[in-house]
Amino acid sequence: MRRALPDRIDLLVIGAGPGGCVLARRAAEAGLRVALVERSSAHDVGRKVCGNAVTEDGVETMREYGAAPTEAEAATQVWGGTIILGGGSVRMDAHKSGVILNRLTFGQRLLADAVAAGVELIDGCSCLGWTDRGSATVRLRWNDDKEADAKAKIVVDASGYGAVLTQHGGPSHQAAPLDRSDVGIAYREIAATTEDLEDPKQVFVVVGPEGARGGYGWVFPMGDRLVNVGVGTTLLEAGSRFKDCYRKFAASLPGMTLADPIDAGAGLLPLRRPLPSLVGDRFMTVGDAGRQANPLHGGGIAPSVLAGGIAAEVAVAALGTGDTSTAGLWDYGLRFMRELGAQHAAHEVLRRFLDSLPDRDVHFIVHELAKRGAVEKVMGARGAGARLSAHVRLVATIAKRPSLVITLMRAARSISATQSLYLDYPETPSRFGSWLGQLEHQKTELTRATRGGR
Ligand SMILES: Cc1cc2nc3c(=O)[nH]c(=O)nc-3n(C[C@H](O)[C@H](O)[C@H](O)COP(=O)(O)OP(=O)(O)OC[C@H]3O[C@@H](n4cnc5c(N)ncnc54)[C@H](O)[C@@H]3O)c2cc1C
Structure with a gap:
């Protein structure tokens, strides 16, 4: 855990998810002094409740920004799968290839790359919010309760769904909060299967399983006998016993018995189009914090990498001209909207x-x-x-x-x-x-x- 803050910071990035790590690394590679604040300990970065599926197009996007998963980081290369509709009444083959990530290994490598590029990691430290929005000063608290202010030429919120700075006056335009129908919730487990998977290169997706209307259940293979299984829907549709819905789904899987999970948990994500404004004076928001996950299926790993990559380029250019106002950072939002928004x-x-x-x-x-x-x-x-x-x-x-x-x-x-x-x-x-x-x-x-x- 690093306690001392660097003297002068060009870019202060909050959150070491895929968006924050890629942004921090790219900016440091271009010569900026970058500090990356992460509430978890460094060795836990990448421990995220997630389906971990990235399509081939997503991998391509990540490659552009030096973040394509290596062989060790991809648990499985998948070549398509089966989609089930209407309680099994319709069964379809899907032909989209992609990878299922070993998320921890992947997250650890993105972080290591950022640190190797010169990023100062401040881990075990949470950003509490703005101390003074005008001077881009934020309040930080370490896990041992020590607190300090941190100031930078540009502050980036890459803190994921919680969006600690974005929600409180970060961007130039404050958007309405998310409705319950726009918040995705998913419960997932990673578990061994008692028998070999019939086809470990195929995903299995059930549209609208019982208790998860408007959502889907998934089985993503991570090898011959390991799977990432989950059910997701919106907060509006999920009942108070949402975990029971997962239990039913897991029990209904054809020809598959799951052992006790090696990892389990629930997570939230935004299922809405990106925020209308992704920048403010001396401020940028990236990834889930900027609502950049796909609103149809919730895929947000590649979009956050794309956003981080673009944001780094724009931050470097803005610091080069000395204009870190909303206008100076505007290109980031413009490029993201055109490319994916x-x-x-x-x-x-x-x-x-x-x-x-x-x-x-x-x-x-x-x-x-x-x-x-x-x-x-x-x-x-x-x-x-x-x-x-x-x-x-x-x-x-x-x-x-x-x-x-x-x-x-x-x-x-x-x-x-x-x-x-x-x-x-x-x-x-x-x-x-x-x-x-x-x-x-x-x-x-x-x-x-x-x-x-x-
Ligand atoms: C259950 C579930 C399943 C999903 N499945 C998929 C999938 O299969 N494929 C896919 O592409 N996407 C999936 N997603 C979405 C994907 O996980 C996110 O879109 C992606 O991780 C967003 O990256 P990010 O960098 O914006 O934020 P995150 O990955 O959430 O990283 C944010 C980081 O900020 C840190 N942080 C948070 N608050 C603070 C603070 N106050 N101070 C300091 N640090 C802070 C966190 O510890 C974390 O390390 C899923 C999401 C969920 C919840």
Whole structure:
């Protein structure tokens, strides 16, 4: 545990998850003096309750920023899997490849890379919040209760779902808090199986298992006899006995008996489009803190790496010109929205429409998309959002019930309009007010269009 703070800090990063570690390392490699504050001890960095699945596109994104998992960090390379809908009534093959990470090994390596690049790690130390927002000064508390203020030219909140600085006046625009319908909750265990897996290269996903409407249950293989099993939904749908839902799901797995878990726990994540503004004066927010996980399926590892990579480049440029104001850091939000935020916003719109429909319609839509190989295409790849509205429109032409046709056509229009708005994210803060006005208008329309479904 490091107690003394470095004398002068260019970039103070709160949180050593994938977003914070990649950002800190990239900025240090470019010559900035970087301090990374992490509430866990260094040896626990990477111990995160997570499904740990990253698609091949995600791995590509991570490679761009020097964070692709090595062979040792990937428990398994998967080549697709099975999706089950409607209590087993529909079984589909998925063809998307990816990896299941050994998250601790992966997290430890990202941290080691950051430290090797010159980042000062301050572990066993929590950020409590702002001491003085104007001078970018935050309050830190070490595990032995010692407290101190820390000040930097730029402060970055990469503290994950808790978003310790973002929630209290970090960005230039304070967004509304998350609704219960926009907070993902998942319980997962990592456990050995008593028999060899039938196919350890295939994932198994059940859409909307009992007790987790709007969510999914998963089995991600981590070798011949080890699995990461979980169930996730939103806080709105999860009952007080959510763990029972996991128990039922685990007990229902075909041909699989799980031994006592070697790791277990629940976690929260934001399932909403990115915050409208990801920067403020001397401030940036990255990863789950900036709501950058995918709102449809919750994948947030690759997005946080992407955000960390972009944020580092923009911070380096801003410190080079000496402009660390909102305007000087604006490019980070602009680039993130264009590269991924527009797609996540489109995914959020689709999720809202799906949430408003009865289960049989959801199953019909997913089934039709899957038949065309479209589920995999629109789920993750950067830039896939444009195809999303076309696919939804196509399903509308096949649907038989007029009310579903109308809903799907509306959804397609809304997805397309949302995506266009985010691709047209303002290039400077001066246009942000009018952009925000259009965003609010779209959100009102979306609420109207998805109200009173089911
Ligand atoms: C149950 C579950 C399953 C998931 N499954 C997947 C999946 O299969 N694939 C996928 O891509 N994504 C998945 N995600 C999402 C993914 O885990 C996150 O999106 C990703 O970890 C975000 O990275 P991050 O760097 O923003 O934050 P985090 O990984 O959450 O890291 C934040 C860091 O900040 C530290 N911290 C927090 N508060 C403070 C503070 N006040 N002071 C100092 N340090 C602090 C934390 O200890 C942590 O180390 C899942 C999430 C959950 C909850």
